[in-house]
Amino acid sequence: MVRWDVKDKSLLITGGASGLGAAYVQSFLKAGLKQVAILDIAEDVGKAFTADLNKTYPGKVIFVKCDVGNEECITAAFNEVVAKFKTVDIVFNNAGIMNDAPHIWRKMCDVNVQGLISFTYKAIKHMRTDEGGAGGTIINIASTAAITKHDLLPAYYATKSAVLQFSQCIAGNLFEQAGIRILTLCPGATDTPLLHNLKEKGSDEKAGEKLDNYLANPLVITQSVDSAVNAMLKMYEEGENGSIWLTTDNKPVKNITPVVDAAFNSYMNAIMS
Numbered sequence: 001m002v003r004w005d006v007k008d009k010s011l012l013i014t015g016g017a018s019g020l021g022a023a024y025v026q027s028f029l030k031a032g033l034k035q036v037a038i039l040d041i042a043e044d045v046g047k048a049f050t051a052d053l054n055k056t057y058p059g060k061v062i063f064v065k066c067d068v069g070n071e072e073c074i075t076a077a078f079n080e081v082v083a084k085f086k087t088v089d090i091v092f093n094n095a096g097i098m099n100d101a102p103h104i105w106r107k108m109c110d111v112n113v114q115g116l117i118s119f120t121y122k123a124i125k126h127m128r129t130d131e132g133g134a135g136g137t138i139i140n141i142a143s144t145a146a147i148t149k150h151d152l153l154p155a156y157y158a159t160k161s162a163v164l165q166f167s168q169c170i171a172g173n174l175f176e177q178a179g180i181r182i183l184t185l186c187p188g189a190t191d192t193p194l195l196h197n198l199k200e201k202g203s204d205e206k207a208g209e210k211l212d213n214y215l216a217n218p219l220v221i222t223q224s225v226d227s228a229v230n231a232m233l234k235m236y237e238e239g240e241n242g243s244i245w246l247t248t249d250n251k252p253v254k255n256i257t258p259v260v261d262a263a264f265n266s267y268m269n270a271i272m273s
Contacts, residue, residue: 003237004137004181007032010085012078014039014068014119015095017046019192020228024094027229029057037081037088039066040095068095069110071118078122090236091123092139098156098194100203105155112159116140117166120182124170128178135179137236140167144188144248147260152211153201160186164244168260171242181241185232186256188248189215189222221249 006028015021017040025036040046043065050063062084066077082088093116097108120138127136145157146164164184171182189195198215202208214220231247239245239255246254 004239005032006090006236008034009089010034010087011036011090011092012039012081012085012088012119012123013037013092013094014066014115016040016092017042017049017063019194020187020190020225021094022049023225023229024092024232025053025061027233028090029053029060031233033060035060035062035085037061037085038063039068039077039081041065041067068115068119069107071114074115074118074122078119078126082126087134088123088126089134089136090139091119091127091136093119094139094141096141096159096194098153099201100153100155100207101201102203104201105203108155109159112156113162113166116163120166120170124174124178124180127180129180130178133178137181137183139183139185139232139236142167142184142186142244144186144246146186147246147256152207152214153203155203164260168242168244168264175241181239183235183239183241184244185235186244186246186248187223187228187231188246189220190228191222191224195222223248223250227251 011028011033013021013025016025016038025038038046038050046063050061053061064077064080067073095111097111099108123138127133129135140163142163143160146160167182167184174180174182198212199208202211227250228247231253234253235245243255243257244260246256
């Protein structure tokens with residue numbers, strides 16, 4: 001088995017100023033990362049986090065303000081990071097919104113889907129070895145919402161299904177052709193601010209109350225940040241191009257690629273029969 005190392009690698013991560021994103025950044029730095037660009041719309045939080053990290057890892061961390069739902073911001077931020085780092089080895093599409101409220105869901109679609117797709121395409125163009133790049137890894141965060149169905153957050157579930165499908169389609173033979181891995185992580189409910197103020201995140205008041213009650217159920221296990229981070233690191237170290245990994249309920253991470261492949265094969269059989 002090939003084991004991938006983060007040592008001496010350059011990372012670009014979206015949504016890296018707080019929550020799981022911040023924990024991912026810290027874990028990569030502890031593992032020997034060369035440098036990281038934290039992209040986030042929360043400028044004050046991002047700058048403060050960057051300054052704090054640079055006390056422990058001098059000169060290794062930069063912050064770039066970026067609205068992942070805005071294509072002009074994405075292009076400017078990506079170009080700025082490439083200009084500073086020259087080579088970006090890992091692009092981590094972590095930024096995401098979980099909110100089906102009427103005034104938010106369109107922005108959620110922009111961030112969760114269009115922003116992720118845009119960064120992925122830019123990363124591929126930058127990394128591909130058949131066009132002079134150095135190869136690399138693209139990490140896309142989906143969710144258990146991508147492989148389940150529920151009426152609590154239908155728009156959010158749709159965005160995460162889109163992430164999973166896009167990642168599978170784009171992976172193809174990308175590693176053989178261009179030296180690039182696409183890895184997809186599907187975290188379950190995790191103890192981060194994403195789960196705060198749930199009553200306000202439904203498509204209407206009733207949906208919000210139902211969502212809040214669902215996650216308040218003691219049978220619903222919210223995994224720790226450490227569990228999700230450890231899962232991500234194992235995926236990065238061991239994952240093959242196109243692989244899909246599940247982390248939920250504080251259980252050991254699972255490579256669920258065969259399960260997802262079998263599901264898609266069953267769909268194809270239904271189409272062809």
